[in-house]
Amino acid sequence: MSSSLSEVAPHAPRLSTIWAQAAGGIIGAAGTMPWSVPADLAFFKKHTSGCPVIMGRPTWESFPPRFRPLPGRTNIVVTRALPAPSEGDEVSENVPEAVLHDGALWCSSLEAAIGLATTSCPKAPEIWIIGGAQVYAQALALAEVPGVVDGRVTRALVTELQVRVDGDRIAPRLGSEWHPRLLGEGIEERGAVAGTSGSLVSTAVAYRFLEYTR
Numbered sequence: 001m002s003s004s005l006s007e008v009a010p011h012a013p014r015l016s017t018i019w020a021q022a023a024g025g026i027i028g029a030a031g032t033m034p035w036s037v038p039a040d041l042a043f044f045k046k047h048t049s050g051c052p053v054i055m056g057r058p059t060w061e062s063f064p065p066r067f068r069p070l071p072g073r074t075n076i077v078v079t080r081a082l083p084a085p086s087e088g089d090e091v092s093e094n095v096p097e098a099v100l101h102d103g104a105l106w107c108s109s110l111e112a113a114i115g116l117a118t119t120s121c122p123k124a125p126e127i128w129i130i131g132g133a134q135v136y137a138q139a140l141a142l143a144e145v146p147g148v149v150d151g152r153v154t155r156a157l158v159t160e161l162q163v164r165v166d167g168d169r170i171a172p173r174l175g176s177e178w179h180p181r182l183l184g185e186g187i188e189e190r191g192a193v194a195g196t197s198g199s200l201v202s203t204a205v206a207y208r209f210l211e212y213t214r
């Protein structure tokens with residue numbers, strides 16, 4: 001075990017990830033999610049509330065402005081082009097290269113984002129990687145991340161939606177070291193899925209909530 005891992009505090013947060021996927025692992029289409037499933041939004045809110053959430057800039061932009069930052073969570077956005085500081089923006093005391101902008105902390109690497117999450121939310125039990133495809137793939141490949149349990153992502157909450165949709169972003173594949181457990185399942189009667197025109201069409205959506213750990 002490396003010295004950075006052996007120094008993890010007893011109350012260190014777990015590094016976790018969460019997404020919803022349709023058939024074929026589709027998670028996004030044209031910069032958004034091609035469905036609306038209130039039961040999944042409630043699941044996402046229940047698990048991430050009170051914790052820092054880390055996302056890529058396109059995922060941040062996929063939220064309608066009135067819904068961002070996600071309330072009750074420290075929102076951290078990664079981008080290779082930090083927004084130019086504007087009036088009201090602040091530089092983070094903990095991570096000088098981060099900028100507080102538009103109600104979120106913006107920083108220029110995933111490692112910096114996780115560091116920022118551990119220092120700005122020291123009591124949070126979990127740090128959530130909330131997408132999208134690029135950020136999930138990078139986060140799952142990280143090893144020896146300082147300050148988090150086991151130094152890597154050890155938990156993934158995956159909502160499987162029993163729907164077929166077109167999309168351009170795919171969930172990462174979880175290999176055989178990941179062990180699934182069914183947390184729940186149901187049918188969302190108030191669901192909607194993108195039709196051929198791209199606009200949402202009301203339909204019931206069957207779903208399963210799975211927890212993967214490694």
Ligand SMILES: NC(=O)c1ccc[n+]([C@@H]2O[C@H](COP(=O)([O-])OP(=O)(O)OC[C@H]3O[C@@H](n4cnc5c(N)ncnc54)[C@H](OP(=O)(O)O)[C@@H]3O)[C@@H](O)[C@H]2O)c1
Pocket residue numbers: 018019020021026027028029030031032033055056057058059060062078079080081107108109110130131132133134135136138169
């Ligand atoms: N189904 C779900 O649960 C779910 C969840 C989240 C998102 N989504 C969907 O996923 C799609 C977005 O995913 P995406 O793959 O296009 O984008 P993304 O993963 O959200 O973000 C990628 C962006 O993050 C920044 N970035 C990535 N790696 C970085 C690094 N190492 N250092 C600094 N910045 C880094 C870059 O931003 P810059 O270009 O600004 O440099 C990059 O363009 C949308 O359709 C969204 O709706 C689905």
